[in-house]
Amino acid sequence: MSFYTFARSAVKGILSPVYRFEVVGAENVPSEGGVIVCSNHIDNLDPPAVGITCPRPVSFMAKEELFKLxxxxxxxxxxxxxxxxxxxxxxxxxxKGLGILKEGKVLGLFPEGTRSKDGKLGKGLAGVGFFALRSEGAVVPCAVIGPYRKFKKVQVVYGEPIDLTTYKQERASAEVVTDVIMSKIAELIDKHQ
Incomplete structure (x- = not known):
């Protein structure tokens, strides 16, 4: 058993009795090939929530300050x-992110770059558009719908992969593609909230 599998099981065992995770659309995550899971960010628990609900292991890009703790x-x-x-x-x-996608793995991103103070979806940073344009990875929007309250439901919704073919052909900017991805996350939040 890999450390990731062990840690995933342990985290699931700790969080699941406290928060009732409801997973919607996990089948939308392609079972193979590079995938970019792009989620909103409402709480410190979002990375573990996505990590234990995504059907494949996720490599998260995380702020460097965490690596100093x-x-x-x-x-x-x-x-x-x-x-x-x-x-x-x-x-x-x-x-590093492009390498993960090239290896056919899952890259986890929180395009807002930081937690939302009010729970509302913020503006996405261009980095997510960069990964979407520079890789062959499927882009899967994800919405974590809380708030995290003990014994209450927390939804983790995975949308269908976003077709970015036209944007790639038109050589759209990373900012434009990021806005498209953010709009898909917003749609998931509106639909499931």
């Missing part, structure tokens, strides 16, 4: 998470 700095790399410097172009993180 004593407990997390040894665990996060074992979970295939990797650091990104926020607020600047981080070429190493971009290379």
């Amino acid at each position: 004593p407990l997390l700095k040894s665990i996060l790399p074992k979970l295939e998470a990797f650091p990104v410097r926020r607020g600047m172009s981080d070429r190493e993180a971009l290379r």
Whole structure:
């Protein structure tokens, strides 16, 4: 058993009795090939929520500050998470993310770059559009619908992969593609809230 599988089971065992996770649309995550799961970000528990509900292992891009915390700095790399410097172009993180997709794995992104203070969907950063345009990965929008309250339902909704063929042909900007992805996440939130 891999460390990821062990950790996923352990986290599921800890969180599931406290929060009633309802997973919608998990079948929309392609069973093979590179996939970019793009989720809104309402709580610190979002990465584990997506990690335990996605049918495939997810490699998350996470803020580099987390990798400096004593407990997390040894665990996060074992979970295939990797650091990104926020607020600047981080070429190493971009290379790492593209590498994950090229290997046919799942890359987990929170396009807003930080948690929403009011629970509302914020503006997405261009990085997610960059990954969508520069890779062959399927882009799956995801909505975490809370709030996280003990013994209450938390929905994790996976939408259908977004067809970005036209945008790639027209050489659309990363910002435009990011806006398209964010609009799909917003649709999921509106539909399931």
